[in-house]
Amino acid sequence: MRWLLATFPGFRGGLLGLLVLAVVYLSTTVVPAGHVGVQDFFGRVSDRLLPPGIALIVPGTHVVKFSVQTRELKESAAVPTSEGLIVNLDVSLLFRLRPDAAGRVYKTIGTRFEGVVIDPQLRAVIRDVTAEYEAKFLYSASREVVAQNMFRHIQAALAPRGIEAEQVLLRNVQLPDLLTTAIQEKLQAEQQAQRMRFVLDRERQEAERKRVEAQGIADFQAIVARGISPELLKWKAIEVAHELSKSPNAKIIVLGDKSGLPIILTDK
Numbered sequence: 001m002r003w004l005l006a007t008f009p010g011f012r013g014g015l016l017g018l019l020v021l022a023v024v025y026l027s028t029t030v031v032p033a034g035h036v037g038v039q040d041f042f043g044r045v046s047d048r049l050l051p052p053g054i055a056l057i058v059p060g061t062h063v064v065k066f067s068v069q070t071r072e073l074k075e076s077a078a079v080p081t082s083e084g085l086i087v088n089l090d091v092s093l094l095f096r097l098r099p100d101a102a103g104r105v106y107k108t109i110g111t112r113f114e115g116v117v118i119d120p121q122l123r124a125v126i127r128d129v130t131a132e133y134e135a136k137f138l139y140s141a142s143r144e145v146v147a148q149n150m151f152r153h154i155q156a157a158l159a160p161r162g163i164e165a166e167q168v169l170l171r172n173v174q175l176p177d178l179l180t181t182a183i184q185e186k187l188q189a190e191q192q193a194q195r196m197r198f199v200l201d202r203e204r205q206e207a208e209r210k211r212v213e214a215q216g217i218a219d220f221q222a223i224v225a226r227g228i229s230p231e232l233l234k235w236k237a238i239e240v241a242h243e244l245s246k247s248p249n250a251k252i253i254v255l256g257d258k259s260g261l262p263i264i265l266t267d268k
Helices: 002-007 011-029 097-110 113-131 135-139 144-161 175-229 230-245
Strands: 028-032 035-041 052-056 061-066 071-080 086-097 161-174 252-253 263-267
Touching: 028 035, 028 061, 035 097, 061 097, 071 113, 086 097, 086 113, 086 135, 086 144, 113 144, 113 161, 135 144, 135 161, 144 161
Parallel strands: none
Antiparallel strands: 028 052, 035 061, 071 086, 086 161, 252 263
């Protein structure tokens, strides 16, 4: 070795450079964006978490990187309803790991905490909550209430573990065929009943409009009738006779019948 160093003086500098690069390599790590690093030094887990970016570590330290981004866990389950019917549900859970809980999760659960904690808890919540409702709640718009109830249960179960549940989504609900047909027929009957109520309301409004219109006409006729007197009729007869007398056509006009109105006998 001494001969090698004496023969090649530059070898010493190159070896020293390699050692420095090796130490730097072993003393640094890169934590990706949206992650935190947990430092495991031969079984001793440090409470100091590494933020995203380049970080200095003690050589020999194993850095476990945990994602703290929002992730989706999908679950499909066949579960019973309150009346004992089996329904198939496709459920999605949106969750994230709290950065401050990454070290505790690593020490108590491990890196596969989704399969150890979240997945079993989600299956249990789906089964327990669905058993509280009838199947029709899962088919109608009320299924959002079921999803919110699932969210409250899973949130309470995961929060002590350092996992934050963000939302529960019911992606798909499959009911038994006979029940689906019955629910659809019921909904169609309800829609038909609502349509008939609308038609009846419209007809009642139209009848009321006609009644008001007829009453107005009757009131008008009564007012006009009260204003017509024999004297007025005679005066109108005189006016008609006067106008007829101005006509160049030959005619015979008889005046003085019981009504007082002129009668045209001939018109040549």
